[in-house]
Amino acid sequence: MHKFVRTGAAAAGLAVALTLTLTGCGSSGDDSDNSTGKPAPTPTDSAPASAGSDSGADAASVEGTWAGVTDGKSVAVAVASGQVAVVAGEHVCQGTIEDMGKPMFSVKCGDGDTERTMGSIESNDGKTLVISWSGGTKDTLKKTAAGLPTNLPTNFPTSLPTDLPTG
DSSP states (O other), X not given: OHHHHHHHHHHHHHHHHHHHXXXXXXXXXXXXXXXXXXXXXXXXXXXOOOOOOTTOOOGGGGOEEEEEEETTEEEEEEEETTXXXXXXXXXXXXXXXXXXXXXXXXXXXXXXXXXXXXXXXXXXXXXXXXXXXXXXXXXXXXXXXXXXXXXXXXXXXXXXXXXXXXX
């Protein structure tokens, strides 16, 4: 029971970190890539890559949050609107899906880690996503449940007590 609670808490923490990363809360502070003076493209300015393949590897099919354990460390990947966030152990990375004949994860880690920088989708059946990274790591991740928990209590009191002491 205790292991399940710890695992659930870790997964919740990873989900929060991924959400913050994908929504732009946090920045590397490096704006040097914008040498043209034009605003950086937004997800609506450039559509996410989509290339079909027999392995189910297209950008739309990997949308959502995926989690697993690789080499004894928790790994979570979140994909939304062509943006990718990866939390692997103590490393937090973010980037985009690039179309290189097939969709590839192109990410940069805030701490400079290079184990997961370019990821190739080996397979995706909608429940399990396998990513091979250029650093030699291979992650096998399961799709996480979307939305809020459904088993929350619903029988809350509807009125406040009126006989409370004042003073």
